[in-house]
Amino acid sequence: MKTVACQCGSVRLELDDLDILGSVLCGCSECRLVNTILHGLGGPVVTSCLRAVYLKAGHFRIVETSSEPCARRLRLSARSTTRRLFCARCRSVIAMRHAMYAESVFALPVDLVRSDFEIDCSPQAYVGMIDFDQDFGLIDDALPLFHSFRYQQELRRFLSIARFSEIVSLHPHGSRHPIDDELNRLPVMDLDHGLQEHELVQPSCLG
Numbered sequence: 001m002k003t004v005a006c007q008c009g010s011v012r013l014e015l016d017d018l019d020i021l022g023s024v025l026c027g028c029s030e031c032r033l034v035n036t037i038l039h040g041l042g043g044p045v046v047t048s049c050l051r052a053v054y055l056k057a058g059h060f061r062i063v064e065t066s067s068e069p070c071a072r073r074l075r076l077s078a079r080s081t082t083r084r085l086f087c088a089r090c091r092s093v094i095a096m097r098h099a100m101y102a103e104s105v106f107a108l109p110v111d112l113v114r115s116d117f118e119i120d121c122s123p124q125a126y127v128g129m130i131d132f133d134q135d136f137g138l139i140d141d142a143l144p145l146f147h148s149f150r151y152q153q154e155l156r157r158f159l160s161i162a163r164f165s166e167i168v169s170l171h172p173h174g175s176r177h178p179i180d181d182e183l184n185r186l187p188v189m190d191l192d193h194g195l196q197e198h199e200l201v202q203p204s205c206l207g
């Protein structure tokens, strides 16, 4: 059993049969909005792109470790196709699951979580760069760069990179994985109209 936790430890992921598939630096507007929220709440400043690691797990369980439940399903907008596991106490994102992911795949914002095992995977591509309107400030000029997977030719080129083909399901309406059931049972926190203060768990009342 391996675990990944949020910054404060109130929300934990229990994982088994893990496989690291790859890593990207994501410049998309959703990831940057999450970074802005974290920064606004005193969290780490992510000035460039978010580093995400794709993993595959046979076992995926969300565990609350404090008396007051903090785990939420963060929805950035009605159009968003990514569900995010969020801690309402430390305001951090623990995992992401896009509608296109294969059934046992999820992503970790690896620099923003704490894990009890080594997640050693250097980025292999930049993705979502069509949204990234700042000076790119690229960490590695040699990495392939993708603007948007709305363009089929870009998606095909991305999936041709070793192991990235395992991330996306060609049959996204197939059988559901326990990851979906785990995320779907959580209360939704909607960011469409800003983060509502009353929905957050206060950092002082540590259970």
Ligand SMILES: [Zn+2]
Residues within 6 Å of the ligand: 006, 007, 008, 009, 010, 011, 070, 087, 088, 089, 090, 091, 092
């Ligand atoms: Zn937390």
Ligand SMILES: [Zn+2]
Residues within 6 Å of the ligand: 026, 027, 028, 029, 030, 031, 032, 128
């Ligand atoms: Zn992103």
